[in-house]
Amino acid sequence: MRMNVSAEPEEADLRPLSARSVVLSLLLGAHPPELPVKDLVGLVEPFGVGGSTLRAALSRMVAAGDLRRTDAVYRLSDRLLGRQRRQDEALRPATRAWDGDWEMVVITATGRGPAERADLRTRLTALRLAELREGVWLRPANLDRPLPADLHRIALTCTARPEESAHDLVARLWPLGTWAATARALLAHTAADRSPADRFTAYAATVRHLLTDPVLPPGLLPADWPGETLRTAYARYQRELTASVGRRERAA
Numbered sequence: 001m002r003m004n005v006s007a008e009p010e011e012a013d014l015r016p017l018s019a020r021s022v023v024l025s026l027l028l029g030a031h032p033p034e035l036p037v038k039d040l041v042g043l044v045e046p047f048g049v050g051g052s053t054l055r056a057a058l059s060r061m062v063a064a065g066d067l068r069r070t071d072a073v074y075r076l077s078d079r080l081l082g083r084q085r086r087q088d089e090a091l092r093p094a095t096r097a098w099d100g101d102w103e104m105v106v107i108t109a110t111g112r113g114p115a116e117r118a119d120l121r122t123r124l125t126a127l128r129l130a131e132l133r134e135g136v137w138l139r140p141a142n143l144d145r146p147l148p149a150d151l152h153r154i155a156l157t158c159t160a161r162p163e164e165s166a167h168d169l170v171a172r173l174w175p176l177g178t179w180a181a182t183a184r185a186l187l188a189h190t191a192a193d194r195s196p197a198d199r200f201t202a203y204a205a206t207v208r209h210l211l212t213d214p215v216l217p218p219g220l221l222p223a224d225w226p227g228e229t230l231r232t233a234y235a236r237y238q239r240e241l242t243a244s245v246g247r248r249e250r251a252a
Helices: 019-026 036-049 051-063 077-092 114-126 149-153 166-173 174-189 197-211 226-252
Strands: 032-036 066-071 074-077 102-107 130-133 135-139 155-160
Touching: 019 036, 019 051, 019 074, 019 077, 019 197, 032 036, 036 051, 036 074, 036 197, 051 074, 051 114, 074 077, 074 135, 077 197, 077 226, 114 130, 130 166, 135 166, 149 155, 155 226, 174 226, 197 226
Parallel strands: none
Antiparallel strands: 032 074, 066 074, 102 135, 102 155, 130 135
16 A cells, blocks of 8 residues: 655755745746746845846746747746646645545556556656556545546546445545655745745745645545644735835836
């Protein structure tokens, strides 16, 4: 049996900032996902990224297909627009009342190589499914979203009502205690009086952590589940960044 595993609470995935990660985080949080270079220069300065370092990073990101440039405006490439959509959905997941049904995906295709298997595992995890055993993925059917149509080529998809207790099954599929502890550690990091770079790093880790939230029906979650609190904290920070961009545009 495999489980979706988050970082340990004391290791909240606080990765060091690079110029590329700062730019991507800013654009992934912007709507529309584009910023003039003059705004980017001002926005990245508090994070210790100088103008020459920023311009070198932007050139590499355009060459790598991460960004598109029109005149002096940089925007996310089509490939990264999908990542932004997933990030937005992580912050505002669409749910519906749960009636006891579970989504089930059983992989039926054979002969796939390691890269294909790893890609499929990533896709199914992004859909907030968890692997009960090799090739069998499931979750409570409380998400208001369809499964991708192309899954039918390689898997059987259906709804089911397992005889096992829903609470017991959830406990086998997701380490909820670890996820919650990491979320609380991130909330503590973001609430502390820290430098702009430290706050930015903590909120970037917050987004990554929210992408792993199973978004279970309320009745299957532990008491004091911090998922919504973490989403609210990030949404507040996102509004701060948007307001900062707006002030720079008005001052220009």
